[in-house]
Amino acid sequence: MQPSIRQFWEVYAQRMRWSAEETRQNLQKTVGYCALKLIHTCYESIQQAPAMPPHSARLLQLSLNMLRSPDEAIRQVLGL
Numbered sequence: 001m002q003p004s005i006r007q008f009w010e011v012y013a014q015r016m017r018w019s020a021e022e023t024r025q026n027l028q029k030t031v032g033y034c035a036l037k038l039i040h041t042c043y044e045s046i047q048q049a050p051a052m053p054p055h056s057a058r059l060l061q062l063s064l065n066m067l068r069s070p071d072e073a074i075r076q077v078l079g080l
Contacts, residue, residue, distance in 0.1 A: 002078065002079030002080075003079070005078050005079060005080070006078075006079055006080055009027065009078075009080060013026070013027075027074055027080065028070045028071070028074070031066055031070040031073050031074055031077075031078070032066070032067060032070060034066065035062075035063040035064075035066035035067045035073075036063070036067075038059050038060075038062060038063040038066075039059075039060065039063045041059070042056045042059045042060055042063070062077075
C-alpha cells in the first residue's frame, strides 16, 4: 500500500505546485489530521462497547505515535 500512497502524494504535491518545504509542511499536517481522524473513528466504534477492544487500543496508540512523531510516521507508516 505504501507505494500507492507515495505515488498519490507525489502527484498531488506536484499538481498543487508546492515547493519542497510546502510539501513537507502539508504532509506533516496531513499526518496530524489522519491521527485525529483515527481517534474520532475509535471513539465512535466503542460507544456501545462494554470495554475497549484491543483493536481500538492499538488505533489509539498509533494515533498518539503519529501526533508525537509525525516525521517518523511519515517514514514508517506512509513509507514516504
